[in-house]
Amino acid sequence: MSEAVTPWDDAFTHILWRAQNAVHRKVQSKLDDSGVTATQLGLAVHLDELGPLSAADLSRGFHIAPQSVGTALNRLEKLDWVRRTPHPVYRRVVLYELTSTGQAGVAYGRQTMADVNDSVTSGLTSAEVAQLIRLLCTVTGQADSLAS
Template identity: 35%
Template sequence: MTDEVRWLDADEQTWWRAYLRANREIDAALDRDLACHGVSLSEYELLSMLSEAEGRRLRMSALAELIVQSRSRVTHTAARLERRGWVRRTPAPDDGRGVVLELTPDGLAAVERLALAHVASVRRHVVDVLAPSQFRALGEAMATVRAAYAADPTTPPTPCDPR
């Protein structure tokens, strides 16, 4: 394999930058819209995954994988949510190392309230500004990226390879 650099061509460059920047704008917008209600997007995602899970409970690591965050981050976020009484930690019955995180009734009420605001925000900034076929294409492209990422053998971080 040669070491020649395959730069992006002009179109690719344009699309890539559109992605990067829209991305930042979307994140900022969603976060801002949720901030009004006192949570960040990542807190909301955690709560939301819990609320859909069987028994409204999930293992910490399952949660981390679902929302694509580090275990450490999930620990900290869960701690914050626990302080609010929205979430409760219990030992996993089948694995002495494990912890099951459970949504409390207060937590459930909160997610349900937040979901209203959030879905409106997602529609306003993304879904409703795209033609259905465009949104579908977006979703499918991103799913493809995920699949490739999951299939990449080097995915869990090879420590570093500064060449």
């Protein structure tokens, strides 16, 4: 007995990919004025929340390729959002910390992301948004466990 094959355009992975691309386009168009990408903003937000971190810490902790983290941090440094500082114990390790410009950029970015969030979820109830978040977290966890 053969199972029916879901058409490509109706498959969960395709719908999720389309949704991710649509949201990413919306986010990036709103971030263009700040001169940063969503990845760069995300790293700056993590530095704001967690304090100074190395590029390796950011790469491991947030599942971003080391090369991408390095490129993003270099861009943030050129924009004066972050500065390099030596690790207080391991002098060969470079830490990145936010500057006052970076803190202002993070505040702008947080508001921008909140506005985009409100915009893209405006057709859902708060219960539906909460359910969707839970389900996507489950999918993310499952995908991460399969990748390990």
